[in-house]
Amino acid sequence: MKKSLSHRPLLLAIAMSAGLSVAHAQGSAADGIAKYREMLQDGNPAELFEMKGEELWKQKRGPKNASLEQCDLGKGPGVLKGAFTELPRFFKDTGKVMDLETRLIHCMVTLQGFNEADLYKAAPTIGKGDGANLVAITTYVATQSKGMRFNLSQSHEKEKVMYEVGKRAFFARGGPHDFSCASCHGVDGGRIRLQDLPNLTKNPGDGVGFAAWPAYRVSNAQMWTMQKRLNDCYRQQRFPEPKFGSDVTIALGVYMGVNAQGAESIVPAIKR
Structure with missing residues (x-):
């Protein structure tokens, strides 16, 4: 017994040393990822998507041979600055709460004459x-609010309902692994594969979580919007993937967007 007790200080020291080593390794990896992103930001490929989006915004297209320059994203026809940081929001002309992507499709239908069903069918194929x-187009429009702070409305009853629906969806567990959005993004200090996981039940900080999408994904050389990000989260949870523009994705956007109140948008961001 005495011999066993005599080893306790040594074992404790080894355990503490190992713990510090792991924490240091994780911290170093996280710092390395942050520096990697910072280096890439100067030549962020998202700028190419932004340029293409600006051309498409101004180009006359569709059966009506019209541009999107009169699209009303909530602040008046053609007003882009500050529109993204107030979406999703309620639109009186449709009677629905819409995010940026579904609102853009609405404008492509009403202003340019494109077929709505065809656009929704094509939307998930982002490449x-x-x-x-x-x-x-989503990237271009969102970038016009870069540096501005999120300020989603909760004045309309439907906006309040969507927030509550989004909250329920965020915490709803299910699937073969009994996961929810909150499983990864419901606590402080979460991490997966040395990747920090922001707590999206509150304001996670400037340029984090909701305030960082659309973003360029270095790992697959693709530009991802929030709809794509949410769809992939459901895939990772082994849930059935939602249809593009479905109510649950809009509601989750409202929930996260309201929780991100005051966070600064850094769109277009760059991700691993």
């Missing part, structure tokens, strides 16, 4: 055709 065009 080609109308899906790629929507990603580019």
